[in-house]
Amino acid sequence: MAVARKLYYENVRVGDELQPLLKPAIDRVTIARYAGASEDYNPNHVDEDYARRSGFPGVFAHGMLAMGYLGQLCAEWVRAGQVKRLQARFVKIIWPGDQLTCRGRVTDKRREGGEYYVDLEIWVENQKGELVVKGQSTTRLFHSPEDEDRQRRGLSPLIVEDDHRPSLVEVFERELPRIEVPPRPAARLPPRNAKPRLGLDDDEDALPAAKKPPTRTAAKTVKAPKKK
Amino acid sequence: MLDKALIGRRSEPVVNEVEKGAVRRFAAALGITDEVHFDERAAEAAGLRGLLAPLTFPATFRSSIELREALALGQRGLLHADQSFEYFRPICAGDRIQVVAVIAEVAERPGATGPMDVVVVEDEGRDEQGNLVYRARKTMIVRPAPREA
Numbered sequence: 001m002a003v004a005r006k007l008y009y010e011n012v013r014v015g016d017e018l019q020p021l022l023k024p025a026i027d028r029v030t031i032a033r034y035a036g037a038s039e040d041y042n043p044n045h046v047d048e049d050y051a052r053r054s055g056f057p058g059v060f061a062h063g064m065l066a067m068g069y070l071g072q073l074c075a076e077w078v079r080a081g082q083v084k085r086l087q088a089r090f091v092k093i094i095w096p097g098d099q100l101t102c103r104g105r106v107t108d109k110r111r112e113g114g115e116y117y118v119d120l121e122i123w124v125e126n127q128k129g130e131l132v133v134k135g136q137s138t139t140r141l142f143h144s145p146e147d148e149d150r151q152r153r154g155l156s157p158l159i160v161e162d163d164h165r166p167s168l169v170e171v172f173e174r175e176l177p178r179i180e181v182p183p184r185p186a187a188r189l190p191p192r193n194a195k196p197r198l199g200l201d202d203d204e205d206a207l208p209a210a211k212k213p214p215t216r217t218a219a220k221t222v223k224a225p226k227k228k
Numbered sequence: 229m230l231d232k233a234l235i236g237r238r239s240e241p242v243v244n245e246v247e248k249g250a251v252r253r254f255a256a257a258l259g260i261t262d263e264v265h266f267d268e269r270a271a272e273a274a275g276l277r278g279l280l281a282p283l284t285f286p287a288t289f290r291s292s293i294e295l296r297e298a299l300a301l302g303q304r305g306l307l308h309a310d311q312s313f314e315y316f317r318p319i320c321a322g323d324r325i326q327v328v329a330v331i332a333e334v335a336e337r338p339g340a341t342g343p344m345d346v347v348v349v350e351d352e353g354r355d356e357q358g359n360l361v362y363r364a365r366k367t368m369i370v371r372p373a374p375r376e377a
Contacts, residue, residue: 018310037257053374071283
């Protein structure tokens with residue numbers, strides 16, 4: 001068995017994405033196996049008739065099955081490091097036939113004393129790209145091979161003061177391509193014979209004085225002399 | 229509306245033995261293939277005392293609170309809404325973990341189809357020396373009883 005390359009704190013960057021974990025499609029056997037392994041026999045997961053009478057179209061997977069997948073995602077990412085915290089919110093029900101993909105991204109890295117922590121944002125999507133589970137994890141890594149070697153020999157951890165903080169430019173370059181611009185609503189043209197549209201200020205002048213927002217009225221009285 | 233007097237109710241400690249077979253079955257049910265969950269030599273090579281339990285394995289631990297009984301749920305169903313774990317050391321086969329559960333919250337929250345009952349249970353697991361091994365917190369939504377068959 002090949003020795004997995006280790007992951008060190010010094011090599012992690014905020015914004016790094018984890019290798020996605022693709023799981024095989026879930027069927028009723030997957031659900032039954034998890035029910036047995038976890039001894040969670042909540043009838044909504046194993047009793048089709050009960051699930052229907054409870055108002056569901058049929059049985060569905062334990063949220064904990066998907067959280068187990070998220071645990072696998074984090075454990076495989078940290079390798080020899082440790083997962084210190086794992087949290088999941090079950091957003092959408094997971095049905096038989098769903099094919100799940102687990103994803104994650106580094107949101108923060110920080111030193112606390114002699115310990116180096118990396119925070120992850122993690123989530124699970126189904127085959128339609130819908131968010132089904134959303135969570136977070138905190139992991140602990142060695143700073144570097146040198147830090148690991150010291151600690152394994154029982155020495156004090158390596159303290160590295162100048163942790164690289166990304167500049168604003170770096171953050172923008174990294175984040176900008178991800179920001180999705182929602183499509184603009186089609187411009188609504190006025191009907192052909194409509195009167196020319198009044199400007200916002202003109203519209204407000206048309207309102208009864210009492211309805212004017214006081215701040216704007218005040219601003220206008222200040223502006224007025226400039227227009228001369 | 230559930231009985232709010234249950235908030236703070238704490239279970240007696242129950243010892244949960246982490247069994248090799250259970251660790252292997254749990255990892256296999258999740259489709260995890262890492263040998264540290266299956267092969268003792270691989271676990272030992274990784275510096276572990278025994279087969280490594282997958283991260284969500286503490287969900288299988290039992291406490292002496294039978295939630296359905298404690299809350300007098302009758303036929304009402306439970307739906308898992310949120311779960312978190314905090315780990316103080318890896319959990320391995322051979323561990324004997326004392327689990328204490330506390331009902332942390334019983335509340336009514338607005339839901340899509342009207343108010344719903346929500347229960348939060350917190351677990352704490354300690355090893356035989358009394359050292360904290362993990363903490364867990366789960367939020368369950370209580371659903372209406374199913375229609376009669």
